[in-house]
Amino acid sequence: MGTVPKKVAIIGGGCAGVAAAFELTRPERRGEFDVTVYQMGWRLGGKGASGRDAETGRIEEHGLHLWMGFYENAFRFMRDCYAELDRPEGHPLRDWSDAFKPDNHVGVTEKIGENQWLNWSAYFPPAAGLPGDPLSDRNPFSVQGYLTQCLRLVRTLLLSVQDRGHEPPLATDDSGLAKAVTSLISSLLSTARSDMTGTAMRAARYGQLAVGALVLEAIGALQRILDTLRPGTDPQGPASLLDRLSATIRYQFELLIASDDEVRRVWEIVDTVLAIVRGVLREGVLFSPQGFDLLDKYDWREWLLSHGASPATIDSAFIRGSYDLLFAFEDGDVARPQLAAGQALRGAMRMFFTYRGALFWKMQAGMGDVVFAPAYEVLEKRGVKFEFFHRLDHVALSADKSHVARLDMSVQAEVKRGADYKPLVPIKGLPCWPSLPLYDQLKDGAKLKKAGWNPEHGADGDRAVNRKKLKVGKDFDFAVLAVGYGAVPDLCKELIAVDPAWQRMTQSVKTVATQAFQVWMDDTVEDLGWGQPPINISGYVEPFDTWADMRQLIAVEDWKTDPKAIAYFCSVLPDTMTGKDAHAHVRQNAVTFLNRDVAHFWPQAVDEKGFRWDLLSGGKGKGEARFDSQFWTANTSPTERYVLSLPGTLEHRVSPLYNRFDNFTIAGDWTGCGHQAGCVEAAVMSGLLAASALSGAPNLGHIVGYDHP
Amino acid sequence: MKKPANTADAPARLRRPEPERTEPNRGILGVFGQSSWGAPPQGSHPLGFDEDTGTPVEPTGHGFLDDSVQEASELVDAHIRQGLKESAGADESLLGRMAALYGSAQANDLTALATQFTRVYADMATQWIDIAGSIRDQLGNLRGATASAPAASTGIASPSMVLRASKPVETRVDMFRAAGSLSAQPLTSEDANQDLRITTVSVENGQLRITIPADQPAGTYHGLLVEKGAGPAGTVTVRVFETSEDGS
Structure with missing residues (x-):
């Protein structure tokens, strides 16, 4: 290339940091960036790190990691990674499709009485395409598209058990997604259909439900119109009448619902979807420059409730499951569920209406083995340097506070004879991360092994055999902070002191x-x-x-x-x-x-x-x-702590594109990355944004879902 | 005494490029989908490098869409009124019928009425979505119209135009379909921060009349041509240029 490569220090080798490194060192860049990843402890992965037990080779994770079928950026990253890795035939995880397998079953457990629970599992049929495929002509990410899907879902739900001879044809093309939704509904109703003797009775019940659900909507619409058309009349009369009529119908529903679990489940979905449609229209999401962000000041359940969802619905397994999925309990207190409604809605719409292949994808080994070992191998081959056992202590600004001048680090352990640490071990032919450091490679390794030293935790993590001060212009030109959010306030005190945006973020994000x-x-x-x-x-x-x-x-x-x-x-x-x-x-x-x-x-x-x-x-x-x-x-x-999507906080997340400190950016699922939830997809998106911030590529329009409403 | 750093020999510190933006475009284009990523060529790659980094599509103004949606909303209202009229019967008001039902509601009667309401609602929803889709499609055309290259004519007859302006302007009319009985909406700036609209626009006797106020800021303005009772039928685009110092 002929020019001096720009030195980039990436602090933290989780999904975000690794994705940033992957983008900055793509072969098309011809060595424009000289990247070093600094990683605390012995393994990449952050919250997604996993390890193999030395004796049994069993996989030990930080928790449960499922990939969703809408993780377009994360799957594209993995597919590119495996393609570049080009593992030989016979390798246990040769291709990305060996590493991720579709999983179409999802379940929720619902409480039906004191200490009584019922499992409800649904089969989500395969949707067209695979996550990470090039996008088709049809743009799935639009509020209008989602409303169409919602209404179609409601209509399908309510009409699927009625006399099919009277079912109106679908107004739009019979897309793969429409078929998928139809199949989903069929699967939800399979119990009713298999019970031939009760079919007629059930159909009658569903019929009542269908009419009732829509009439509630119609009444709401009528009420607004009447208010508009008859401004001179006493509003109390018709309003009161309509309220009472609505209450009567709802009471009938509740009697019906109480007698039949299947009816109740259908009703819960219908009720949720209608509340979503009502809420999106009433709150002006369609024409808001903020998109679904407009709703982030509300809690998801409160928002649904305010738009007509019944208390039973917001306490349904489906809604509770959405909180569980995002650990959405402030301070870990399960009595305090809190989830920003806009992000919850964005996530739900993407999860159910835009998945490709399968709703969930399950990794076929530990996340470290499936994601971070291949990424490590590819990046190392590209020339990325890895400095394991490096813990960031402090981010220091220049005297004029315009840029990051220094990164202060502790070296937790040193490799014997100054060699590079070789972090992977083979298990049944698969390169894996061990569940503890490979002590044999470390100075004082025997002593550390005997003590069971774990540099990721507590006082063990504070061990420092050396200190380093990385200086701008010498050790790095650009820095990417890609550590878990929990460490950020402590590491970035100088940034927080001088910048209101950083102050707002660190005061609100939990x-x-x-x-x-x-x-x-x-x-x-x-x-x-x-x-x-x-x-x-x-x-x-x-x-x-x-x-x-x-x-x-x-x-x-x-x-x-x-x-x-x-x-x-x-x-x-x-x-x-x-x-x-x-x-x-x-x-x-x-x-x-x-x-x-x-x-x-x-x-x-x-x-x-x-x-x-x-x-x-x-x-x-x-x-x-x-x-x-x-x-x-x-x-x-x-x-290790998981970032929460609390109402009223997401607007304060700082974006990797934010350029207050002109040689510095951030990456992680805690950043303002467009999809503000703690997940692999958000982390990868933030890594792409960080790369874009430093280099102008990838084009923001190519980060799938960044401009999602 | 400490010597000052020899800055002449020090290489210039590298700085990040200024980002094109720092937040997602979730706005009006998000409602209908972003063309910048929505339709890549077959087999193209959604991430990484693109041979054609291209020019980002600028957001189109919001105001005219709001107006068009208001128009759509009025159509929906008209549709609902028609449905109400049919469901309530020729000689009985809706409220009267509801009151009667509430007083001595029979399940069958209630269901019958509810079914009628259901149809009204379903029709309303379908129509609403169809209209929104139509606007979406036309928005795509409009983005094409704002390009610098001359756009192809749609081949549909446009109304003749009378233009009054004290500064240089370019105008363009794009019809989605043939339409009679048109009205024109105010023209709204493409720049969302510029809220001074061109309100002196009308259709009189089939003639589109636009007057550009002398103090109208330079920029590109859009508005809809609406066929009475049928919704948006075309767009008007006016580009206002700054007047040079010599008045040319």
């Missing part, structure tokens, strides 16, 4: 701790009483509201005798439990859950004494002590 545990068992979940397909199910009781069946991982782990089931559970962790005993708290939560709550999923796993601890693979000893062989984690350190 994070939450999470907890997770994994069990390996010697019986299948079917043997234990689970009667539905392998599932990801949320909305269940705390302390662990979400369960994912991870049996697909058995093949890639390396047990002497394979377990027959792998299950992951996760949830928020209340801030009251995030102290030094957090790890013990999570263990106790897991034990309590297995003893008390897991029987709902696996009735045969519990006997009169509680959980059958002998089911656990690899356990030693007897009784509850066998749980100690399993894996659990309290994600409480600042960089």
Whole structure:
């Protein structure tokens, strides 16, 4: 190229940092950037890091990671990465399609009485295309398009059980998505249809529901019109009449709903969707320059309620599941669900109406193995340097506060003989990250190994054998801060002191701790009483509201005798439990859950004494002590905490494009990246934005969904 | 004494390029989809490098769309009024019928009335969405019209025009379809920060009449031509130029 490469220091090797590095070093750039990734500890991944146990090769995650079918940017990143990696035939994860498999089943658990829960699973049929494919001519991201989809969904829901001879034809083309929605509804109603003897009665009930649901809408519309058309008349008369009529019909519904679970589920969806349509129209989202952001000042459930959703609907499994999915509980308190309505709506619309291939995609190994090992290999091949065991302590500004002048770092450990740290280990032919540092490569490695030193946690993380001060112009030209948000306020005190935007962000954005545990068992979940397909199910009781069946991982782990089931559970962790005993708290939560709550999923796993601890693979000893062989984690350190999408806060997130400090940008799912939720897609989008901020590419219009309304 | 740094020898510190923008375009184009990424050529790559970095599509003004939607809303209202008239029957007011039903509601009667309302509502929703879609499609045409290259004529007859202006202007009329009985909406600036509209625009005797006020800021202005009872039928675009010092 002939010019001196621009030096970029990327601090943090999670999804955002790695995506930024990937973009900045694309071969098309011909070496324009000389990138170094500084990573605390021994592995890339951040909140997505996973490790392999040295003895069993089992996968240990920070929590449950599911990729959604609308993660267009994240899948494009992975597809490009695997294509460039060009693994040989026979490699266990040769291609991205080996690494991610579609998962069409999703479930929620609903409470139907005191200590009584019901599982509701739905099959979402495959949608056209694959995530990361080039976009087709039809633009799926428009409010108008979403309203059309919503109304079509309502119409499909309400008419699908009525006399089909009177069903009006769809006004628009019979697109793949329309077919998918129709199939979805069919699957939701499959129980009713399979019960031939009750079909007529059920159809009649649905018919009433259909008419009733729409008449409520019609009444609302009529009321507004009447108010407009008859300004001179006494508004109390007609308003009162309509209110009473509406109340009468709703009362009839509630009687109907109380008698039939199927009707209730359909009603909950209809009620939710109608509230969305009403709310979007009433609040002027269609013509707001803010798009769905306009609604971010409201809580999702409160917003639905204010637009006519019934209290029962907003407490439905479907809505509660959306909070579980985003750990949306302020301070980890499950009594305080808080989720910005605009982002919730954007996420729901994208999740249900724009997925490609499958609603969910499941990784076929640990996230570290599937995402970060391939990324590491590609980036290393491109010449990206990795400095492991480097912890950022402070971001220092220049005297005139215009740019970042220095990055102060602690070196947590040094590699013997000054060599490069080689971080990956092969497990069944797959390059993987270990669950602890490869001590043998480190100075004082034997001592560190004996102590079980873990540089990602607590006092161990504070270890410093050396200090470095990276200086602008010498060690870096540009810096990308890509650490978890929890660490940002402490690292960026100088930036916060001089810039109001940073002050607003750090005063409003909050994070939450999470907890997770994994069990390996010697019986299948079917043997234990689970009667539905392998599932990801949320909305269940705390302390662990979400369960994912991870049996697909058995093949890639390396047990002497394979377990027959792998299950992951996760949830928020209340801030009251995030102290030094957090790890013990999570263990106790897991034990309590297995003893008390897991029987709902696996009735045969519990006997009169509680959980059958002998089911656990690899356990030693007897009784509850066998749980100690399993894996659990309290994600409480600042960089591990999950960023919340709280109402009234998203507008304060600073964008990677923000140029107050002219050699510096940020990346992470906590930034103003267009999709303001804690997820892989947001992190990758922010990485692309950071790359764009430093180089002008990728074009913002090519970051899928950045300009989403 | 500390020596001053020899800045002459120090290489210039690198700075980030100024971003084209720092926030998403969620606005009016978001409602109908962004053309900048919505339709890449077959097989194109949505991320990374693009041979043609291109010129970003500038947002079109909001005001005229708001007006057009108001127009659509009025159509919907008219539609609903018609539906109400039909459902309420020839000799019975809607409120009277509701009151009667509420007083002695029979389930069948209520269902019958509800069914009628349902149809009205479904029709309303369909019509509303269709209108919105129509505007979306025309917005795409309009973006084409604002390009510097001469746009192809739609081949549909436009109204003749009488233009009064004390400064240089360019005008353009694009008809979506043939239409009679037109009215014109005020012309709104493409610049969302510029709220001084051109209100002296009308259609009289089939003639589009536009008067550009002397103090009208330079810029591009758009408005809709609306066929009475049928909705948007075309657009008017006026580009106002600054007058040079010598008045030319």
